[in-house]
Amino acid sequence: MRSIFVVLLALGASLVTSVASAKTYKGAEIYSNQSYLYGRYEMRMQVAKASGVLSTFFTYKNGSEIGSTFWEEIDIEIFGKNNATQWQSNVILGSSRPTIHTEQLHTAPQSLADAYHTYVLEWTPDYLAWFVDGVEVRRITGTSTVTSLTNAQSLRFNIWSSESVEWVGAWDDSVLPVYQFVNYIDYKTYNATTKSFEGGWRDDFDTFDTSRWSKANWSFDMNRVDFAPENALVKNGVLVLALTKENAMGYAGTPPTDEPASSSSASSVAVSSTAASSSAASSAMASSTTASSKAASSTATTGGNSGGGGGGGLFSLWGLLALGGLLLAGRRK
Secondary structure (H helix, E strand, O other): OHHHHHHHHHHHHHHHHHHHOOOOEEEEEEEEOOOEOOEEEEEEEEOOOOOOEEEEEEEEOOOOOOOOOOEEEEEEEEEOOHHHOEEEEEEEEEOOOOOEEOOEEEEOOOOOOOOOEEEEEEEOOOEEEEEEOOEEEEEEEOHHHHHOOOOOEEEEEEEEEEOOHHHHOOOOHHHOOEEEEEEEEEEEEEEOOOOEEEEEEEEOOOOOOOOOEEEOOOOOOOEOEEEOHHHEEEEOOEEEEEEEEOOOOOOOOOOOOOOOHHHHHHHHHHHOOEOOOOOHHHHOOOEEEOOOOOHHHHOOOOOOOOOOOOOOOOOOHHHHHHHHHHHHHHHHO
């Protein structure tokens, strides 16, 4: 019995620590309740313009952040610095910490924060490819970077702030609040026989579909913000992810209108409609260079079910209480 009390005391101390370490700034993350192996993921986003801030979409094998678990993650990360003209494609892999990164930095011809743009990630057993507004920007064919991605992954959007100034730029909270707007996400399954994308589903965010999505309530090392459910909401058919100060959560404005939503989406589908689509357009973007390592965001993480686009998540406070209750119940038996 004494050992049970010791465990419960430790859990209680952990709860106090979690509450005491609440962060001044609040971001947002949503994650899919289902995980997917391969597929084509298209989304229309208008991102945040602010140094120190990241607006992301990524796939993530749940639990990757735990101990020596093999990490699997594919990223689209848009920087708010430099007028939001740069973004990073990345694959994170490996059981050791720090993990293996395959980052490339890409520069768009205009700010990605002034209007909606179409982002596409294609993931098959043979290749990974990233597109922006119908133009293929990067492709990885074969190699262990692709073949090591063997597990289903959840889909995630988040807005957050890294404490790595070298990576994301200097932080200035006078710009807050800032927002990431998502018009839709369209998912298509991968048919290995025909080597094409088909079926799937589309979410236009007319409502927040709790059967498909959940909201994060954790943080991780090197993240300046806690993820707050209040900062993830749907308004006027747009998913809004907010980065705010602690006392100013939520969104009371009107999301920007997506003009035109259809033409850019159509061009993206035309370029990447099958797994055999050409990579000839990959040089059309202004630049693609190797970025500085993001290892700081993938090391020293704690348990939970989130990560990527920046690192692992934390167990919720209620989860710790529930664990304590289960231990006590087991002892009584």
